[in-house]
Amino acid sequence: MNVDHTLAAADSWRRLPAAQQPSWPDPDALRAVTAELETYPPLVFAGECDELRDQLAAVARGEAFVLQGGDCAETFDGVSADQVRDKLKTLLQMSAVLTYATAVPVVKIGRIAGQYSKPRSQPTETRGGVELPTYRGDSVNGLAFTAEARTPDPERLKRMYHSSSATLNLIRAFATGGYADLRQVHEWNRDFVAGSPIGERYERLARGIDDALSFLEACGADPSQFHSAGIYASHEALLLDYEAALTRTDLRTGSAYAVSGHLLWIGERTRQLDGAHVEYASKVRNPIAVKLGPTTTPDDALALIDRLDPDREPGRLSFIARMGKDRILDVLPDLVEKVTASGAQVAWISDPMHGNTFTAPSGHKTRHFDDVLAEVRGFFDVHHALGTHPGGIHIELTGDNVTECVGGGDEVLVDDLHRRYETACDPRLNRFQSLDLAFQVAELVRDRPLVGGFARQPVAA
Ligand SMILES: O=C[C@H](O)[C@H](O)COP(=O)(O)O
Numbered sequence: 001m002n003v004d005h006t007l008a009a010a011d012s013w014r015r016l017p018a019a020q021q022p023s024w025p026d027p028d029a030l031r032a033v034t035a036e037l038e039t040y041p042p043l044v045f046a047g048e049c050d051e052l053r054d055q056l057a058a059v060a061r062g063e064a065f066v067l068q069g070g071d072c073a074e075t076f077d078g079v080s081a082d083q084v085r086d087k088l089k090t091l092l093q094m095s096a097v098l099t100y101a102t103a104v105p106v107v108k109i110g111r112i113a114g115q116y117s118k119p120r121s122q123p124t125e126t127r128g129g130v131e132l133p134t135y136r137g138d139s140v141n142g143l144a145f146t147a148e149a150r151t152p153d154p155e156r157l158k159r160m161y162h163s164s165s166a167t168l169n170l171i172r173a174f175a176t177g178g179y180a181d182l183r184q185v186h187e188w189n190r191d192f193v194a195g196s197p198i199g200e201r202y203e204r205l206a207r208g209i210d211d212a213l214s215f216l217e218a219c220g221a222d223p224s225q226f227h228s229a230g231i232y233a234s235h236e237a238l239l240l241d242y243e244a245a246l247t248r249t250d251l252r253t254g255s256a257y258a259v260s261g262h263l264l265w266i267g268e269r270t271r272q273l274d275g276a277h278v279e280y281a282s283k284v285r286n287p288i289a290v291k292l293g294p295t296t297t298p299d300d301a302l303a304l305i306d307r308l309d310p311d312r313e314p315g316r317l318s319f320i321a322r323m324g325k326d327r328i329l330d331v332l333p334d335l336v337e338k339v340t341a342s343g344a345q346v347a348w349i350s351d352p353m354h355g356n357t358f359t360a361p362s363g364h365k366t367r368h369f370d371d372v373l374a375e376v377r378g379f380f381d382v383h384h385a386l387g388t389h390p391g392g393i394h395i396e397l398t399g400d401n402v403t404e405c406v407g408g409g410d411e412v413l414v415d416d417l418h419r420r421y422e423t424a425c426d427p428r429l430n431r432f433q434s435l436d437l438a439f440q441v442a443e444l445v446r447d448r449p450l451v452g453g454f455a456r457q458p459v460a461a
Pocket residue numbers: 072118119120121122354425426
């Protein structure tokens with residue numbers, strides 16, 4: 001089927017209902033901002049998006065694994081070299097462990113350089129009898145609970161662009177400037193294993209990576225091959241006025257691409273088949289992901305494939321399952337089975353964060369590390385039972401030692417939550433919990449080798 005991927009066609013979403021859009025108080029001000037954004041240079045290039053689509057095609061075929069992670073909500077204040085570096089460091093460390101364990105390439109995708117907009121359950125928030133618009137991300141309004149901060153301001157869309165641009169600049173520099181060197185990354189993991197209360201458990205895996213690196217060097221492998229890393233940027237394509245202003249024609253092909261990020265995803269709250277988000281995503285050539293919550297039916301999934309991947313092009317569409325640890329075993333098997341039977345080759349990714357949130361007695365919104373792990377385990381179990389590929393994990397994380405999620409090897413207790421609860425929206429795994437998760441996923445893979453990976457001897461003692 002031929003989809004019209006021209007820039008003119010990419011505007012068709014405007015005729016449809018768009019969920020979760022801010023009530024901008026001044027439509028003229030919004031139009032002035034989007035007109036200005038239309039003149040800005042692209043943040044990413046179409047060729048890079050194609051490259052990611054090819055890598056995701058390998059995931060869909062069972063030959064690669066995705067690690068997608070980053071903040072729930074990036075903030076403008078969080079655009080600093082230290083914060084971006086520490087997030088990348090965490091992703092790179094997790095990726096080294098996962099590459100070794102899965103024995104397939106790990107496609108590294110940040111929730112980064114554009115993750116500034118949040119869908120919310122409620123349009124307003126009430127505190128002490130005062131009702132104000134809910135915080136919808138730094139791209140829309142401020143977190144402070146004042147009428148001024150909470151009023152949507154389209155000027156923020158320009159700050160979103162510039163913050164994304166500065167972040168991408170740092171990512172490109174860190175990824176290619178030696179910071180991502182595999183030896184270096186492995187040294188950090190060694191420090192983690194040595195300094196972690198449960199490090200012993202991972203000692204054997206770390207030694208295995210040491211041996212593999214020494215073996216490669218002894219064989220004369222070119223060390224420069226391991227000196228840099230490809231890192232892609234992704235975010236939820238929520239604010240369609242922003243996305244539309246950053247949609248451009250690729251001169252090579254004449255097709256429209258979102259140039260705000262390499263991969264865009266559609267959230268659980270905006271994946272309506274007759275809604276504007278699916279329509280917009282159907283018209284751009286970027287790789288697209290859709291979050292699938294516990295109410296998703298196989299018919300929903302098949303209809304999304306028809307809308308977003310009518311040509312059944314591996315790498316074009318990824319499904320990010322976020323069912324919750326109690327629902328994953330009930331809901332996911334039927335979806336995977338029917339999608340597989342349809343002949344579509346999507347990449348399946350597990351988001352074990354969004355279905356496992358609860359409010360602690362202190363009032364903090366949190367998640368338990370064990371619940372996160374339980375959902376990932378369920379995801380692997382389902383794919384193992386069906387002989388399909390568990391294609392990756394999607395994690396809300398930060399490189400800082402925050403106390404937002406409870407549990408983990410270096411246990412964060414409910415009573416610790418107040419110490420460093422810094423997220424602007426949902427709770428993130430801290431650096432330690434993120435690395436712990438990567439090692440635990442490595443152990444899951446040991447027990448359930450990937451279809452396309454090499455059989456490997458046990459990685460944990
Ligand atoms: O990150 C996801 C959503 O934006 C978030 O879970 C919404 O949270 P809320 O239910 O507090 O609005």
